[in-house]
Amino acid sequence: QLQLVESGGGLVQPGGSLRLSCAASGFTLDYYNIGWFRQAPGKEREGVSCISSSDSSTDYVNSVKGRFTIARENKNTVYLQMNSLKPGDTAVYYCAAVAKLYSRCVLRAARYDYWGQGTQVTVSS
Numbered sequence: 001q002l003q004l005v006e007s008g009g010g011l012v013q014p015g016g017s018l019r020l021s022c023a024a025s026g027f028t029l030d031y032y033n034i035g036w037f038r039q040a041p042g043k044e045r046e047g048v049s050c051i052s053s054s055d056s057s058t059d060y061v062n063s064v065k066g067r068f069t070i071a072r073e074n075k076n077t078v079y080l081q082m083n084s085l086k087p088g089d090t091a092v093y094y095c096a097a098v099a100k101l102y103s104r105c106v107l108r109a110a111r112y113d114y115w116g117q118g119t120q121v122t123v124s125s
Contacts, residue, residue, distance in 0.1 A: 022095030047107025
């Protein structure tokens with residue numbers, strides 16, 4: 001059973017940066033599409049970014065384009081580099097995975113089978 005663990009969350013001032021990591025224990029993530037999602041209090045879970053297994057193509061929600069970068073760090077880890085953070089980025093961030101080959105990733109939570117426990121990101125002065 002694939003297990004995902006997020007890390008790297010915390011408190012940061014507006015304009016600051018954080019790097020979130022999503023690590024798999026005992027599995028390679030090469031054959032999985034990986035997504036990052038976030039959920040703020042009182043709001044629905046939102047797809048933030050994803051990376052495809054086959055060609056590492058990526059997608060981002062419009063609100064983070066140009067500020068966030070998703071990439072595969074190694075066979076077991078995917079990271080989300082978040083720059084120029086805003087208070088509106090405050091949320092619990094989750095990584096998710098689905099076993100896919102030759103299928104582009106999508107920012108829809110229902111398409112993912114495995115989820116981490118989440119890490120809190122708070123952007124505040």
